[in-house]
Amino acid sequence: MPVNPNFLERVVLLRLNKGPAPMLDLFGAASFKSVSLALELDLFGLLADVETPLTAATLADRLDAHPDGIAMLCNFLVVEGYLADSEEGYRLTKMTEKWLLADSETNMGPWLTFWNDLVFPFWGHELETAITDGEPSQSIYEWFDEEPDRWEVAQDGFRATASLLVDDVADAVSIPDDATQLIDIGGGHGLYTIELCRRHSNLTGTIFDLQGAIETVSDEIPAELAERISPQAGDYRTDDFGEGYDLALLFNVIHAHDPVENTALFERVADALAPNGRIIVLDQWEGSGRTPVSRAGLRFVALTYLTTLGATVYAHEEVTSWLQEAGFADIERKSVGPLSGLALIEATKQ
The missing domain is CATH 3.40.50.150 (Vaccinia Virus protein VP39)
Known part of the structure; x- marks a missing residue:
């Protein structure tokens, strides 16, 4: 999901044209590629199979990936609305649970x-x-x-x-x-x-x-x-x-x-x-x-x-x-x- 600008950002970027609104398209393109990679890695499926959040290190170990890379990917997916984070680690958002899990009737x-x-x-x-x-x-x-x-x-x-x-x-x-x-x-x-x-x-x-x-x-x-x-x-x-x-x-x-x-x-x-x-x-x-x-x-x-x-x-x-x-x-x-x-x-x- 492309980042959702707040009211002030919408005014500056979209109404007053005081900032480069096309950067939102750049964020959206990066979001699509990141979600596609998460699907390919089964990152969302892995988080769906556990009851507690998982850290980047744990996710990296289970996905055979680098911890720093997984952290960067997950942090971006957090601001894009696909994951939520806390001190315990990362978990799925309701949006991802509904639209991007294999066992969901609305899996996209x-x-x-x-x-x-x-x-x-x-x-x-x-x-x-x-x-x-x-x-x-x-x-x-x-x-x-x-x-x-x-x-x-x-x-x-x-x-x-x-x-x-x-x-x-x-x-x-x-x-x-x-x-x-x-x-x-x-x-x-x-x-x-x-x-x-x-x-x-x-x-x-x-x-x-x-x-x-x-x-x-x-x-x-x-x-x-x-x-x-x-x-x-x-x-x-x-x-x-x-x-x-x-x-x-x-x-x-x-x-x-x-x-x-x-x-x-x-x-x-x-x-x-x-x-x-x-x-x-x-x-x-x-x-x-x-x-x-x-x-x-x-x-x-x-x-x-x-x-x-x-x-x-x-x-x-x-x-x-x-x-x-x-x-x-x-x-x-x-x-x-x-x-x-x-x-x-x-x-x-x-």
Whole structure:
């Protein structure tokens, strides 16, 4: 967590512009790298396994690191809010316990590791190219394919962030009582299909994605749902989906494609749906940020999509027009989650 300036510092740095506010970005970058290293070392996990604080010397001994180095790292993590210190040693803060421990239901550690190990290294190679040429020299997914282990790190990250939204999304999605077949296009980790099938006993699901994306999904499907959920490898731009589905999910998919490609994808989905079947699109939407954090998040997402995919964030009005062109009607938008920016668009095949 970047250092939180006090009132006087906010006035001097941000309101009056009397000090170098960009140094806060420097602190934030160092904080991210330090937290990523702490995750790699399992520093937080070690502190979670003990009931009392641990000194730098004890931590260094157990982590096979230098005491001075561990002390420096922990002291920085204290001022950044990840650790607390006392005469007895270091302990976790409530924030770290909730968001960065492996046994927490809200563990975001794999998401940070995904950015540290994959996305930001990719930025290092492609950001300038994306800015000057309008797109990267290759997509990040093509880069993943060069070393398949990258897909495992990516899927762990996607799963971690989806786990924070899955209940809100499942609450918002409209599932007709007579719906029996669902296809999750670009569904990778499968969390949304798993949760919807868990909630609706008459529903079966197909998770459709690239081979590298779904290789580990079978291990994530609970045993009690194994007969109702089927991973299927394929390229959703060209390969056959099958037909007769009552529901089609396109979650965090359309931002990766241009308007012509998205319209064609919607048409292919319509062909795969049964009469009156429903399409449900989840993504971030241009113009939906209402607070400083959500606006910054939306702009960050847009820059990330450009750098990694040569893509962008669309306005929901654009998506509505593509759906209408592909033969969908009764289009409805629903906000999802505690922060603005993420929403569902549902529509019915005509």
